[in-house]
Amino acid sequence: MIRNNSSLIRLKNAGFFRSGRWLVRGINLTVNSSEILTLIGPNGSGKSTTAKMAIGVSKPDEGTSYKRQGLKISYLPQRISIDWTLPIKVNRFINLTGRVSRKEANEALSLTGALHLENSDVKTLSGGEFQRVLMARAIACKPELIVLDEPVQGVDFKGEIAIYELIRNIRDELKCGVLLISHDLHVVMAATDRVICLNGHVCCSGTPMNVANSKEYKALFGARAVTGLALYEHGNDYQNFRDGSFQSKDQTGGAGRTSDDGHQPHIYKN
Amino acid sequence: MVLVALLMMGINPIFIKISFDTKELITMMDDFFTRALVAGTGVALVTGPLGCYVVWRRLAYFGDTLSHAGLLGVALALLFEVNTTLTVFAVSIFISMALLLLQSRVKLSSDALLGLLAHSALATGMVALSFMTWVRVDLMGFLFGDILAVTPFDIAIIWGGGAFVLLVLLISWHSIFSATVNIDIAQAEGMKPKQANIVLMLLMAVVIAISMKIVGVLLITSMLIFPAAIARRFATGPEQMALLAAIIGILVVFGGLFGSLHWDTPSGPSIVVAASVCFIITAIPATSIQMIKNASIEKLDSEQNEIIKK
Numbered sequence: 001m002i003r004n005n006s007s008l009i010r011l012k013n014a015g016f017f018r019s020g021r022w023l024v025r026g027i028n029l030t031v032n033s034s035e036i037l038t039l040i041g042p043n044g045s046g047k048s049t050t051a052k053m054a055i056g057v058s059k060p061d062e063g064t065s066y067k068r069q070g071l072k073i074s075y076l077p078q079r080i081s082i083d084w085t086l087p088i089k090v091n092r093f094i095n096l097t098g099r100v101s102r103k104e105a106n107e108a109l110s111l112t113g114a115l116h117l118e119n120s121d122v123k124t125l126s127g128g129e130f131q132r133v134l135m136a137r138a139i140a141c142k143p144e145l146i147v148l149d150e151p152v153q154g155v156d157f158k159g160e161i162a163i164y165e166l167i168r169n170i171r172d173e174l175k176c177g178v179l180l181i182s183h184d185l186h187v188v189m190a191a192t193d194r195v196i197c198l199n200g201h202v203c204c205s206g207t208p209m210n211v212a213n214s215k216e217y218k219a220l221f222g223a224r225a226v227t228g229l230a231l232y233e234h235g236n237d238y239q240n241f242r243d244g245s246f247q248s249k250d251q252t253g254g255a256g257r258t259s260d261d262g263h264q265p266h267i268y269k270n
Numbered sequence: 271m272v273l274v275a276l277l278m279m280g281i282n283p284i285f286i287k288i289s290f291d292t293k294e295l296i297t298m299m300d301d302f303f304t305r306a307l308v309a310g311t312g313v314a315l316v317t318g319p320l321g322c323y324v325v326w327r328r329l330a331y332f333g334d335t336l337s338h339a340g341l342l343g344v345a346l347a348l349l350f351e352v353n354t355t356l357t358v359f360a361v362s363i364f365i366s367m368a369l370l371l372l373q374s375r376v377k378l379s380s381d382a383l384l385g386l387l388a389h390s391a392l393a394t395g396m397v398a399l400s401f402m403t404w405v406r407v408d409l410m411g412f413l414f415g416d417i418l419a420v421t422p423f424d425i426a427i428i429w430g431g432g433a434f435v436l437l438v439l440l441i442s443w444h445s446i447f448s449a450t451v452n453i454d455i456a457q458a459e460g461m462k463p464k465q466a467n468i469v470l471m472l473l474m475a476v477v478i479a480i481s482m483k484i485v486g487v488l489l490i491t492s493m494l495i496f497p498a499a500i501a502r503r504f505a506t507g508p509e510q511m512a513l514l515a516a517i518i519g520i521l522v523v524f525g526g527l528f529g530s531l532h533w534d535t536p537s538g539p540s541i542v543v544a545a546s547v548c549f550i551i552t553a554i555p556a557t558s559i560q561m562i563k564n565a566s567i568e569k570l571d572s573e574q575n576e577i578i579k580k
Contacts, residue, residue: 052454074459093451096455097460
């Protein structure tokens with residue numbers, strides 16, 4: 001597939017200015033097909049802002065954003081607030097922005113283990129149930145890019161691993177790009193191809209291993225990074241295996257990408 | 271079913287009258303009353319679905335503001351001797367634009383801004399009317415609606431404008447609805463929510479302009495809110511709720527107008543009173559119905575859980 005090699009979205013030196021300050025500045029990022037890119041960073045580091053700029057929800061005040069023409073995106077917000085007066089069941093919610101047949105919707109729901117919620121009202125779902133429904137919606141819509149904003153919030157540790165596994169399976173199945181936002185450090189590392197560490201600017205970026213071992217990352221997350229790292233090392237074999245299998249599978253498009261990572265600017269402002 | 275019963279209660283005495291009274295009443299029906307029913311039906315068909323959005327998006331106060339500004343539109347129409355509906359529409363658009371501008375410039379909550387706009391428009395309208403000593407205005411008619419004032423031309427405007435509104439709403443339903451559920455999803459997935467919001471605003475302005483004569487400036491919002499609120503009790507999906515709201519709106523208009531004919535009460539308030547009665551009747555068994563529903567859902571859930579465990 002020729003499409004696989006092209007980048008889906010790209011931010012070039014992008015910045016977002018609101019209420020007298022730059023929320024983020026100097027962001028460079030690219031998401032390619034069949035690639036999982038994770039944005040990590042502490043609260044208020046501009047992860048959601050960056051993601052919204054990248055998919056064209058908000059316009060950058062500086063720099064440029066590129067979105068491939070007619071790119072089919074599926075956006076999974078952290079949570080949504082629907083007025084009580086609006087009756088909307090899960091199967092209608094799956095059809096929110098595109099037509100999905102009932103069969104496809106049910107297949108997607110059973111993939112995420114949410115088939116029993118099919119006729120529940122969206123407002124009554126718990127955080128974890130809602131994430132499963134969102135994920136099912138993404139599968140059913142067959143997008144070329146999936147954007148997930150903290151998909152594991154309010155999900156227990158076991159569910160967390162399951163969700164990341166699911167994301168990886170969706171990527172393998174649909175060959176779509178994935179932009180993942182997380183403030184959580186270790187678990188997400190195992191499920192991602194590339195990591196960008198944000199704190200108002202790009203602190204460091206690269207493969208999960210590179211980022212986890214970098215000085216900037218440790219400085220940003222401090223003591224937590226050490227414990228996080230321990231856990232991360234714990235699952236290291238698995239991680240290496242995943243990485244290896246992925247790279248061998250995707251050597252054509254992957255080679256250029258890795259060198260690209262080296263060019264990511266390391267900006268220090270503080 | 272309750273609605274039908276209520277409607278029957280409203281209609282029955284009149285049917286009896288028709289069958290026993292002289293032809294006088296029938297000719298009267300031919301004249302203004304039929305026109306009022308036709309006009310009211312046209313209004314209800316539009317305010318039902320659009321009212322759902324007013325309720326879902328909490329736009330009630332916005333609707334109030336636009337309709338209060340309607341009086342300014344009336345004053346301007348009388349001053350320049352132009353069509354009232356068009357003037358009210360223009361003023362509604364102007365107020366919406368003013369709101370958007372103020373929201374980006376002034377650091378006040380939308381709530382307060384709407385209050386400012388509503389009352390300055392209403393007060394300006396009243397003051398302007400009082401200056402025009404040469405025009406005799408039936409202020410009550412504008413404030414509360416007047417079936418006597420409905421002309422065949424008004425009906426044409428209501429049905430024509432209403433058909434236009436419904437058509438636009440149908441075409442852009444998908445994008446307006448997705449923007450209502452979540453603006454970020456709608457934006458990211460290419461549904462153009464900003465345009466959808468502007469379309470919705472314009473539709474509101476049209477509806478307020480065309481329904482002013484039936485229910486009056488002060489009560490238009492009730493035609494938007496009541497049918498939707500009543501429909502919410504029974505609807506399980508958004509489209510179903512919109513359809514149900516239109517039907518309920520028609521029933522309420524019939525109930526109110528027949529009541530107003532029977533008891534010789536002003537048409538607008540009568541429609542609203544009929545709507546309130548409907549709302550109260552449908553709201554009373556809410557808790558008990560909900561309890562029964564919940565119990566059965568819990569039962570189903572536990573059964574399902576048992577099956578899963580097995």
